[in-house]
Amino acid sequence: MSMRDSYIDTSKAILIFLVVFGHFLERCIGYENEASNVLIKSIYFVHMPAFIFISGMFFKGTDLVKKIVYFLSLLIPFQIAYVTFESIISQSFSLGWLVKPYWILWYLVGMIVWTILTPLLKKTEFPVLISVFLSVLVGFSPVDNYLFSIGRIFTFLPFFVIGSLYGKQIVNAVKSKKVYALFGFLALISIGLISKYGNIESGWLYGSLSYKQLGADYLAGSLTRLTVFTISFVGIVAILAVIQLFKDKFVDLGQHTLPVYLLHGFVVIILAHFFKFHDDFTIGLIVSFALTIVTCILLKLDIFEKMIKFISNVQVKLYEKM
Template identity: 45%
Template structure:
C-alpha cells in the first residue's frame, strides 16, 4: 500500500524542481529576488528528494535498481544533447558524451552510486558518519568535482544514507510533533532571509565544485559545506512538516515523479530557447510558476511513466531473462 503522505511530499518537491529549472533558465540568478527564491528552493528540494529516495531504498533490489537507472541514463544522455543541439543549431558531436551527465541527469548517476554505496554502508555501524566524511572530503579533492558529477553525488550522499537508515523514524517523529507546520514556516522564513542577506554563491547549493574551484580554503570550505548541509536538513524538516497540511493532495503527481523529472527538461529547454522574459520580476516569477504547474500537470499522466518503462526494456528485459530479481 502506498504512503500518501510521501506521495504528497514528492509532488511538492517535484514541483519545486520544475519551478527551479524554469526560474534558472528563464530568469536567472542575477536579480536579488529571483536569487533568493532560487536559493531557498535549492537549499531544500534536492536534499529532501534524495532523502525520500533513501527512505524508499530496498537493499534486496539494489542491483536491479542500479540497472534500471542505467537503462534510462544511457538513452537520455544521448537524447538531451541531441535535443539541445537541434534547437541551438550546434550540431557538433561531443566525443566525451558520458564524461559529464547532461544537466538534470546527474540524479540518475547519483542514484546508481548512492544505491551501490548504501548497500555496503548499511552493513556497518557508521554508515551516516562515513557518508558525511565523504561529503566533506570530496571538496578537498584536487580534480574537477564537476566531472562525472562526483561533487554532487558525494555532497548529497548523507541525505540518501540518512533516509535509508533513519528515514521512517524521522518522518514518524515529524508527523507526531504538534504544530510542526508552524515550525516549518518559521524555518522557511529563516532560510529565505539567510539567502536574501548572504546572496550565497549558487555553486555551494549545487554541490558540484571543490573548495579550490570555489576559491576558498579547505577549512573555510568544509565549514560552509557543513553549514549548507545543516540548513538543508532544517529545510527537509520544514517541507515534511508543512506537507502535513496538504492532506493527501496531488497524489498523481507524487506517484509519477520520475517521468516529470526526466521529461520536464525538454520542455524547459524548448520554452527557454524561444521565450525571453523581459518584464517586471514579479510577472516573470508568475509566468514561471504557471509554466511549472502546466508542465507538471501534463507530464504526470500515466502514459509518460509507461513510456519510460518501455524505454528501459532494452536493458531490463535481458536482465529478467537472466533471472535477476
C-alpha cells in the same frame, strides 16, 4: 509506513513542483535578478536534498544489480536524447557529455552509486558520520568535480543514507503534531532569509564543484559545506512538517514524479528560449509558476509513465539475455 503512503506522495508532488519551478526560474529569469536569486537559492537549499532523502527512505539493500540495471536503462537513452536535443537547439556538439551526465541526469548516476555505497556504509559503526566525512572530503578533489557528477554524488550522499536509516522515523515524528507545521514554516522562512543575507553563493548548493573551483580554501570550503548540509537537513525536516497543511493533495502527481523529472528538461529548454524575463521579476515569476503547473499536469499523464517503462524494459530485457 506503506510503500504507497499518501503523505510521502504529497511530499514528492511538492518537491517535483519545486524542481521544475526552480529550473524555469533559473532559465527564464536567472540569478542576476536579486529576488529571483533569493527564491532559486531557497528552493535549491531543500528540493534535491529532500528528494534524495525520500529516495533513501524506500531503499532496500536487495536486488542491487537489478536496481543498477534499471537506473542505467534510464540514464543511457535519456543521456543520448538530451545531448542530441541540446545539440540541435544550440547547433553545436560537445564530447564533454561523454563524461558528464546531462544536467538533470546526475540524479540517476547518484542513485547507482548510492545503491552500491549505502549497504556498505550500513555495515560500519557510523554510517552517517562517514557519509558526511565523504561529503566534505570530495571538495578536496584536485580534479573537476563535475566529471561523472562525483561532486554531487558525494555531497548529497548523507541525505540518502540518513533517509535510509532514519527517514520513516523522522516523517512519523514531524507529522505527529500540527504545531510542527508552524515550526517548519518558520524554518523555511529562515532559509529564505539565509538565502538573502547569508552570503552563500549558489555554486555551493549544486554540490558539483570542488572547493578550489568555488574559490575557497580547504578550511572555509569544509565549513561552508557543513553549513549548507545543516541548513538543507533542517529544510528537509521543515518541508516534511509543512506537508501536513496540504492534507494529501496532489497525490497523483506524487505518484508520477519520474516522468516529470526525466522529461521536464526538454520542456524547460524549449520554453526558456521564448520566455525571458531578466528585467521583470513579477511577470517572470507568474509565467514560470504557470508553466510549472502546466508542465507537471501534462507530464504526469499515464502515457509518459508507460513510455518510460517501455524504454527501460527494452534495455533490461537486453541485459537479461546477455
